Amino acid sequence: MNKPTCFILFCLLLLSAFSHHGFAQEQSWIRVNQLGYLPQQKKVAVWVSKANSEVKRFQLINSDSQKVVYTNKAGKTFGKYGPFQKGYRLDFSAFKGNGTFYILSDDGTKSPAFKINEQVYEGTADFALRYMRQQRTLFNPFLKDSCHTHDGFTMYASSVGMPDSTRVDVGGGWHDASDYLQYATTSANATYHLLAAYRDFPQVFGDQKQANGLDGKNGIADVLDEAKWGLDWLLKMHPKPNIMFNQIADDRDHIKLRMPGQDSIYGRGHERPVYFIDGQPQQRGKFLNNTTGTSSTAAKFVSAFGLGHQLYQQKDQAFAQMLKEKALTAYQYAHIKPGVTQTVSVKSPYIYAEDNWVDDMELAEASMFGLTQDQQHLNKALNYARQENITPWMIRDTANHYQYYPFINLGHYELAKQGDRSSKKEVLTYYKKGIEQVWDRAQENMFYRGVPFIWCSNNLTTSFAIQCHWYKEQSGDKSFEELEQANIDWLFGVNPWGTSMVYGLPADGDTPIDPHSAFTYLHAYPIDGGLVDGPVYSSIYQNLIGIKLINPDEYAEFQSDLVVYHDDFGDYSTNEPTMDGTASLIYLLSAKESESKKKE
Template identity: 75%
Template structure:
């Protein structure tokens, strides 16, 4: 009885202490590279300040470093005060924790060259889980009857004509499929393998099941996406933008049980005609064919370069399709938006010259014709900075894919003043974000719009590419701050990636039928991320299903919930995860080089 009473007392005491706790230290739960930038963030809901901190070796509790606090930041979100604790001088591998002079202690964290080892391959799990046709995660087939055409009568396909469009990835926790996000995802996977082939393993067959096949798993995954894109561009005069629509959202089910469109298990396949299409009682704002078609061009081009030595016939097909997709982009210059039937939410992509810039650069890589570079530079000048960086806001997917990929590819193919010009565009965008970020303890300059984690990942890639192109480390701490944000250096102290790290605070209740119905984990999935409280409070159909474990860290500025009922902050996305795979592979490669 005494033992029970003691345990009860300790439990109650620890609960009271947590409730009374006013200060915390946020860390990157994955850890830090020995020679990399390492900054924790101290935050407090009280009005006290701190002046110093100490780093302790967790294995012997001895002080390894003493540091001073140079600046106290003011109110941000739920916190009254904050400070950045720079421990970059600690470079010896080991396990550490930090204490500030007010007694706040951080969790234990790791410093070594292997802290990111295997992270990119782990995140690939989510991509395989999103596969259609044969799904290796469920070891079952789904969406094998896709689909019937819409809006394609101009090319001899009356509405409801059956075509073979099976394959690819589900876009998020729903089962819709979009060419624009899939082509962007395929490009990021291919670029990750092109730039960092050494970090990826071969543990899966092409179908996603266990077994080596002599090809890196990331390349297998990219090819799965390319196979579907080929089906979505079956002929030079045919290209399709999406499969299914928001009627998908009518209930929770496994993907094999999808039959909501009045034709058994067939789903609608929407043709790209460059004109506005159905959006419930409205029409979307499609103005042309370029944004999606240009993304096809870029993915096919990069696929050709990486697969030409492995499968010559397949690579030749990709090269041919890259050119026909490029021609399709010029049928009607403009943007192609997605279709919604019941709700007001779509991927409201509003820019397309960035896609054309990338397509021109990738066509140059195929043809070596300088005319492509000239056109690419012309497009670069039309949108030098991705608009959300300037405006600090955007509609849902308005400026997709959140980063101008073309600047990086053009910079690799140009010299002199032209190269300096496109690199300058990256710097201008970074400066817009930095001017907002420098005023808060998290160095947060990315807006809390829907899918803010995708923007965060893309911005971290842009700062990384700027460093690679220039050799400048001017924005290294800003780059690391955005990376750290995704793994715990945020108001909630949580990783935004399901299951990564395995021993960390990560999402466990994502908005997903697989988890909600069968408790299947979504390993590796990057969730949408925090949104402005004003956005959250005005979304349709959100209702939290459990007590909010992060209630203490919500604010009038921004919210995040690890709750199935919150589709705005806790739904993983396929394209955001693919972008994260590139970022993680860059970090893992950096660690390998320092060994």
């Protein structure tokens, strides 16, 4: 064969190889955790394809030296899921080195670069705290201005001598999401998670902010400053033993897009309505909500106050004593009428339709034991644990909006730590059974996705990863370690869209840039650290009111009949950040950072 012929043949072969590689890149992708991976823990990427192709092996390649440092088989083939025809879990857990790497599969698909080192979670919990500070009402340190200083006027409190429109001082706390409503149930849960994060992992949090959220050290970890902001507001929402409020404002808030200091939509200047907890159904548009009692919200107050008391005993005895007294009266309030307190809506059908309360009472009883050391409280907690031993969405694989809240049973963890050997074994069995329910679904797809795509699915994902972490910690059983990590990986890019679900984290990653937020939409203010709601079933998305995408869908090729996610201001169902979800994420990230510090 002469030289010109050889050259032409070489060019054709090169073109063929290039074309094949380009086809693979177009039809196949490798999803990685954009934060990176800890060297000693589970490390899995996911190869997915819209074609009916296969891979047998993959390589882990050092980005700097371009040397292959690890090879492995692709393993089990997973079938159709969402927009993809096939997928593989590419496990490189056996590689323990540090550096920056990418994965190359034998079909030519190349992953984005990612890090493996002990620092990948460093500072992430403090980063997410930025969003909590930005959600503050009264004085807002991000805006360096105050808002909602006139809250509020009472509703439904005439039974305690407060006719409708009585003025009360309940200013403070956090806005719930990108609107400016405030709910005691989500705020108390968020406060509890922040306090628990400091209790369990104090070493990971820094001190860069004052109590008011402005720059400057004050000798107190920033996460504890933020938790106290929540506690101070909860104290206002439970001013007397016979008075407890459930929410400030309602869905009339949604009338117009604005910054938080511009509220004047309730007919009383800048005052907003404050809804009293009376244990009875209250307004929900043309209907009434399904409130049955006082327990669910009041019990969350007990837990937040109880844990706050424990953490402040050595820091501020007077404040700690006040929290203890409020925990005791909130406990009494929870028993006024056993049952659940739902939120109120005036114009739309959407509320936090919480439907369970014995889990809240279980945690409250465990908290009361911490306050009193009375064994009866642990006995009562165990009785409540048996009434709802598995959080129902895990079994049902579905739920209404906030129907089972919190999204995991926090009381089981406290009982495992405080109870005797028998009760610990019992509640850990409950945790395991719930995890197994999710695992039965998860093992059928390449993402190990077993959490349902209901509204706020990212909050469920975060909470479920926490349950897996707690089960592993308390039992020593590592059977679900990969499932736990898969849920964390999902939040940071190992998902069909290849995007992180946390605004600005990591800084160099694919993260939300167009969330459903007035801060970003009106003024291009970053909402660093905010966890967005996350993907929903296509069937849910198609039936929601008032959703219209503003821009072309950058993830259009990854949407499916199963599930959708849009990084678009117009999609309030998948791309709106939430305060309570972010607070749970702070706990989870602090747990991961703590694990890395133990190995340094």
